[in-house]
Amino acid sequence: MPTRQLLRALFIRFALTVIMVGALLFCTAGSLQYWNGWLFLMTLVVPMSLTVIYLFRTNRPLLEKRMRMREKEKEQKVYSRLSLLWFLITFAIPGFDYRFGWSHVPVWLVAVSAIVMSSGYALFIVAMVQNDYASRIIEIQTNHRLVETGLYSIVRHPMYMAATIMYTACPLVLGSYYALIPTLLLPFLILYRIRNEENVLLAGLPDYSEYTRRVRYKLVPFVW
Numbered sequence: 001m002p003t004r005q006l007l008r009a010l011f012i013r014f015a016l017t018v019i020m021v022g023a024l025l026f027c028t029a030g031s032l033q034y035w036n037g038w039l040f041l042m043t044l045v046v047p048m049s050l051t052v053i054y055l056f057r058t059n060r061p062l063l064e065k066r067m068r069m070r071e072k073e074k075e076q077k078v079y080s081r082l083s084l085l086w087f088l089i090t091f092a093i094p095g096f097d098y099r100f101g102w103s104h105v106p107v108w109l110v111a112v113s114a115i116v117m118s119s120g121y122a123l124f125i126v127a128m129v130q131n132d133y134a135s136r137i138i139e140i141q142t143n144h145r146l147v148e149t150g151l152y153s154i155v156r157h158p159m160y161m162a163a164t165i166m167y168t169a170c171p172l173v174l175g176s177y178y179a180l181i182p183t184l185l186l187p188f189l190i191l192y193r194i195r196n197e198e199n200v201l202l203a204g205l206p207d208y209s210e211y212t213r214r215v216r217y218k219l220v221p222f223v224w
Contacts, residue, residue: 001064009067010052018045021091025174028095036098036110036175043114043173047121055129062128065135075196076138083189090167090182094174103177113172120166127151127158134159138197140204148211155217157197160190164219194218 001009018041025037055063071077097103128134130150133141151158167186171179198218201208218224 001060006056006060006064010056010063013067014048014052017048024088024091025095028092029098030095031099034095034098036094036173039110039114040170040173043117044121047118047125051125051128059129059132062132062134065133065141066128068135068137071137073138073196073200076193079189079193079196082192086182086185086189090171090179091174093179093182094171094176097174097176097178103175105172105175105177109172110175113169117166117169117173120162120164120169123151124159124162124166127162131159138193138200140200144205146205146207146211148215153215154221155219156212156215157194157219160194161219164190190219 021044022037022041025040026032026034029037052063055066071080127150130152131147133144133147135141155161164186168183171177171183198208198212202212
């Protein structure tokens with residue numbers, strides 16, 4: 001993709017993400033004084049910006065892969081719809097929670113949760129950088145090679161592990177206990193995605209079957 005076209009696509013995607021997430025949070029809260037919303041946006045936008053800048057300078061092909069959104073697998077299209085619905089519900093609840101005063105999450109717990117969220121994001125970035133084939137969609141790419149070093153030598157899907165950590169902390173960063181309820185569904189969504197992804201990888205990568213025997217854990221080290 002030409003540099004100017006990539007920059008334009010990045011700007012549009014980034015701006016839309018911030019505007020949509022911000023609108024969801026502050027419209028449901030009914031106030032721009034919802035400080036948890038500002039904290040969440042800052043915790044999200046700063047590392048996202050640094051990651052985009054880093055990949056733009058060091059690995060544009062991977063950045064372009066992360067821009068693709070249209071899934072090829074039928075199961076992943078279902079996953080995309082379900083995950084969007086989950087996202088809307090999970091991130092609408094905190095705003096309503098703030099508006100009606102349902103939860104009272106202490107500041108210290110909000111701060112700890114922001115650190116956990118940032119740690120999950122950092123782990124996600126590390127896993128992504130370690131895998132040049134880390135496309136956003138499930139596919140077998142041209143000259144696709146198996147990655148089994150770094151975090152991929154510990155669990156087979158470290159990016160999903162990181163995303164689980166990050167999204168589990170989000171409700172508390174946003175000051176809502178009630179938003180933890182839909183968060184309980186997140187592992188089931190990720191398991192659904194992993195099941196189909198592993199079928200695609202087993203069919204498309206000759207070494208993947210042996211890799212699953214060497215790295216037994218899919219998501220959580222020493223557990224599953």
